[in-house]
Amino acid sequence: MTVTSERTGTAGSTTTSSPAAPAVAPFPTGTQRLPLAKAINLGLRRALTNDPKVLLMGEDIGPLGGVFRVTDGLHAEFGGDRVVDTPLAESGIVGTAIGLALRGYRPVCEIQFDGFVFPAFDQITTQLAKMHYRSQGRLRLPVVIRIPFGGGIGAVEHHSESPEVLFAHTAGLRVVSPSTPAEAFTMIQQAVASPDPVIFLEPKGRYWEKGDVDLDAPLPAPHGAAAGADLDHARVVRPGSDLTVVAYGPTVATALKAADAAAAEGRSLEVIDLRTLSPLDTDTVAASVRRTGRCVVVHEAPTLYGTGAEVAARITEACFFHLEAPVLRVGGFHAPYPVAKLEHDYLPGLDRLLDAVDRALAF
Amino acid sequence: MSPTGPLTDDGLVQLLTPTGERVTHPELEVWAADLTPERLRAMYRDMVLTRRFDTEATSLQRQGELALYAQCLGQEAAQIGSGHALAPQDHVFPSYREHGVAQVRGLEMTDLLRLFRGVDHGGWDPADHNFHLFTLVIGSHTLHATGYAMGVQRDGLVGTGDPSRDTAVVTYFGDGATAQGDVSESLVFAAVNQAPVVLFCQNNQWAISEPTTKQARVPLADRAPGFGIPSVRVDGNDVVATYAVTRQALERARSGGGPTFVEAFTYRMGAHTTSDDPTRYRSREQEEHWRRRDPIDRLRRYLEATGELPEVFQAELAGEADAFGEHIRTTVRSMGRPSSQSMFEHVYATSHSVVDAERAWFGEYEQSYVQHDGAEAGGHR
Numbered sequence: 042m043t044v045t046s047e048r049t050g051t052a053g054s055t056t057t058s059s060p061a062a063p064a065v066a067p068f069p070t071g072t073q074r075l076p077l078a079k080a081i082n083l084g085l086r087r088a089l090t091n092d093p094k095v096l097l098m099g100e101d102i103g104p105l106g107g108v109f110r111v112t113d114g115l116h117a118e119f120g121g122d123r124v125v126d127t128p129l130a131e132s133g134i135v136g137t138a139i140g141l142a143l144r145g146y147r148p149v150c151e152i153q154f155d156g157f158v159f160p161a162f163d164q165i166t167t168q169l170a171k172m173h174y175r176s177q178g179r180l181r182l183p184v185v186i187r188i189p190f191g192g193g194i195g196a197v198e199h200h201s202e203s204p205e206v207l208f209a210h211t212a213g214l215r216v217v218s219p220s221t222p223a224e225a226f227t228m229i230q231q232a233v234a235s236p237d238p239v240i241f242l243e244p245k246g247r248y249w250e251k252g253d254v255d256l257d258a259p260l261p262a263p264h265g266a267a268a269g270a271d272l273d274h275a276r277v278v279r280p281g282s283d284l285t286v287v288a289y290g291p292t293v294a295t296a297l298k299a300a301d302a303a304a305a306e307g308r309s310l311e312v313i314d315l316r317t318l319s320p321l322d323t324d325t326v327a328a329s330v331r332r333t334g335r336c337v338v339v340h341e342a343p344t345l346y347g348t349g350a351e352v353a354a355r356i357t358e359a360c361f362f363h364l365e366a367p368v369l370r371v372g373g374f375h376a377p378y379p380v381a382k383l384e385h386d387y388l389p390g391l392d393r394l395l396d397a398v399d400r401a402l403a404f
Numbered sequence: 405m406s407p408t409g410p411l412t413d414d415g416l417v418q419l420l421t422p423t424g425e426r427v428t429h430p431e432l433e434v435w436a437a438d439l440t441p442e443r444l445r446a447m448y449r450d451m452v453l454t455r456r457f458d459t460e461a462t463s464l465q466r467q468g469e470l471a472l473y474a475q476c477l478g479q480e481a482a483q484i485g486s487g488h489a490l491a492p493q494d495h496v497f498p499s500y501r502e503h504g505v506a507q508v509r510g511l512e513m514t515d516l517l518r519l520f521r522g523v524d525h526g527g528w529d530p531a532d533h534n535f536h537l538f539t540l541v542i543g544s545h546t547l548h549a550t551g552y553a554m555g556v557q558r559d560g561l562v563g564t565g566d567p568s569r570d571t572a573v574v575t576y577f578g579d580g581a582t583a584q585g586d587v588s589e590s591l592v593f594a595a596v597n598q599a600p601v602v603l604f605c606q607n608n609q610w611a612i613s614e615p616t617t618k619q620a621r622v623p624l625a626d627r628a629p630g631f632g633i634p635s636v637r638v639d640g641n642d643v644v645a646t647y648a649v650t651r652q653a654l655e656r657a658r659s660g661g662g663p664t665f666v667e668a669f670t671y672r673m674g675a676h677t678t679s680d681d682p683t684r685y686r687s688r689e690q691e692e693h694w695r696r697r698d699p700i701d702r703l704r705r706y707l708e709a710t711g712e713l714p715e716v717f718q719a720e721l722a723g724e725a726d727a728f729g730e731h732i733r734t735t736v737r738s739m740g741r742p743s744s745q746s747m748f749e750h751v752y753a754t755s756h757s758v759v760d761a762e763r764a765w766f767g768e769y770e771q772s773y774v775q776h777d778g779a780e781a782g783g784h785r
Contacts, residue, residue, distance in 0.1 A: 122558065127593075128589070128592045128593060128596060130589040130592060130593070132547065132585060132586055132589055133547055133586070133589035133590065133592060133593050135547075136544065136546075136547025136548060136550070136551060136586060136589065136590070137547050137548075137550050137551030137554060137590075137593050138551060139547070139548045139551060140547065140548040140549060140550060140551020140552035140553070140554065140555065141551045141552070141554055141555045141558075142551075143530075143536075143548065143551075143552050143555070144551075144552050144554075144555025144556065144558075144559070145555065146555055146558070160585075163541065163544065163586075164544060164547065164586075167541045167544065168539075168541070168544050168545075168548070171525075172537075173750055173751075173752070173753055174525070174750045174751050175524075175525035175526045175537060176526050176529075176530070176537060176750075177524065177526070177749070177750055178749070178750040178753065179529050179530065179531070180530065180537075181753055212751050212759070213751055213752065215752070215756075235754070236753035236754060237752050237753050237754060263754075264754040264755065265754070265755065273755075273756075273757065319756075319758070320756045320757040320758045320759075321757075321758060322757065323757075324757075
């Protein structure tokens with residue numbers, strides 16, 4: 042193999058017998074109604090365009106465009122040296138990404154499914170997360186690990202899991218999840234721009250849901266941006282006065298539906314999209330709960346030792362005298378993710394969320 | 405006894421016999437051709453100083469000045485021979501026992517002991533000598549080296565023909581590491597990318613208490629060809645042969661010829677670490693057998709026999725080693741306790757609200773002891 046220099050911008054030579062490359066479509070402009078997967082695709086495309094040090098690595102992300110087509114068209118546009126089909130070895134993907142980052146590159150790794158991240162868990166938690174710390178800030182690891190996560194797509198086992206707290210529990214990692222196409226377009230670019238390793242959790246059950254994306258909006262800084270449009274803050278996505286629902290990723294849409302349903306019964310729910318699990322923006326949630334006095338946290342991951350437990354502990358400490366009811370959690374059970382025919386019993390859907398809302402309001 | 409499988413010493417490249425006789429090798433002789441007596445003395449000096457470092461550090465651990473120490477005793481030829489083959493721009497990814505390579509690269513050696521003293525996790529800037537931090541999780545860094553080498557490729561610093569630009573990467577690991585999945589994955593990634601990396605395995609025959617026969621049924625170097633990577637077994641106690649095979653492998657990498665797996669067959673003469681007790685699992689006879697194959701003795705015999713080790717050089721080196729020992733002892737003893745606030749530094753490259761809040765809380769907590777007890781902050785334990 043002859044590897045060409047990134048700086049020349051020439052395509053790689055790893056593709057030997059691909060069909061003729063399709064013409065590259067110009068980058069769309071204006072506000073477009075796009076599925077979440079396409080929004081991430083465009084965010085990655087912009088990152089690849091703007092920074093020659095960005096490269097994508099993963100299984101089947103090249104000519105196929107990834108099993109969810111999130112990298113569709115990027116191999117044709119940027120070549121096999123920048124959109125790299127790797128061996129089927131997740132530890133190898135993350136481990137070599139660390140080496141590339143040490144050499145000045147900004148790798149974006151795709152883990153094909155949530156349940157396949159564990160072979161890379163060692164590299165992520167013992168190496169990626171700690172290298173900045175143990176080098177006393179001398180080594181930066183701007184690596185993004187993209188993980189399609191969560192259920193609801195009728196998949197076989199190991200394809201529907203929610204491992205987010207395993208990463209959020211590990212100091213050194215930032216853990217974020219977008220809930221809408223607009224957020225996904227912005228947040229993936231911010232994740233690539235962040236100087237820290239970022240676990241980027243994509244709600245795969247929402248990949249095909251559409252939303253408006255302003256493709257011309259300037260990109261806020263990944264950290265410290267005004268108005269909390271960065272990777273460090275939660276966001277109130279629907280104001281309300283009777284109870285705060287805290288969600289992230291795939292359950293934000295569920296929470297908004299619950300707010301609609303509650304409104305029909307005269308109850309006003311405030312919905313907060315956490316957006317980031319590390320750091321956890323307790324202040325935004327606490328400010329809301331001090332007004333509403335009630336809080337329900339909803340996520341697909343099991344509740345035991347989950348994000349909901351953490352939010353409940355912190356809110357109890359921060360808002361003890363404002364609480365009218367205990368903070369309640371709605372989430373997965375302490376059982377392996379079930380067979381597809383049962384996943385909608387396992388997942389926290391609208392009914393289970395409303396049940397928790399009713400219980401909290403009844404206190 | 406004639407060991408077989410991974411412990412066989414058949415087929416080792418050797419240029420210096422255990423008794424210090426120089427022998428030739430049809431293919432590799434050329435890679436040792438630039439070893440003038442002066443360079444051999446430089447290698448000898450590095451070996452002697454590395455052993456002194458080992459001795460001093462072991463003593464400091466026994467005196468309670470270090471929490472732990474991992475000796476490289478017996479592996480000086482493998483490390484210093486390979487280290488001398490490196491070009492300045494080459495990058496090293498060590499395991500945690502590569503004190504000899506660090507010596508060759510010119511690190512402030514006491515910085516290596518900061519980790520063992522417990523004052524930081526990595527006491528040097530990897531960019532200063534192109535020597536990465538130690539990695540304690542076995543084999544993990546072989547992937548970092550391979551990825552780094554893939555970056556070197558992308559930077560266009562392979563096969564330019566300019567010896568001051570063409571760059572190779574070398575990663576050191578042990579026999580135990582070859583059983584780790586990450587090492588196999590690094591062989592896969594290195595092979596399919598033809599990355600400019602040398603995978604340098606020091607088979608010191610012991611992974612703590614487990615002999616290499618617990619890791620493999622065949623010589624470790626035999627694995628690499630299955631991945632499409634050429635390999636070589638070298639007498640790791642022969643500094644000349646180790647230099648030659650590493651130089652050949654590095655040149656292959658720099659010129660675009662891809663990775664090489666080097667197995668340096670050596671022996672861990674000391675314990676795994678100062679917490680280990682080899683008397684529980686290996687024989688005095690085996691240790692004595694390898695003591696007679698001491699790599700430093702071997703080079704010394706050769707240099708003495710050829711009249712290239714003048715007494716004045718030996719005297720100067722002895723004095724240098726004594727001064728080095730004093731420097732190590734003084735420096736280590738002066739390494740103070742870091743501030744408690746420093747444990748919150750560099751967790752992230754940018755602000756993180758949870759870390760910030762915990763740091764602030766802990767600072768106030770410590771201050772409360774000053775206010776109420778008059779005690780110094782950090783003294784409450």
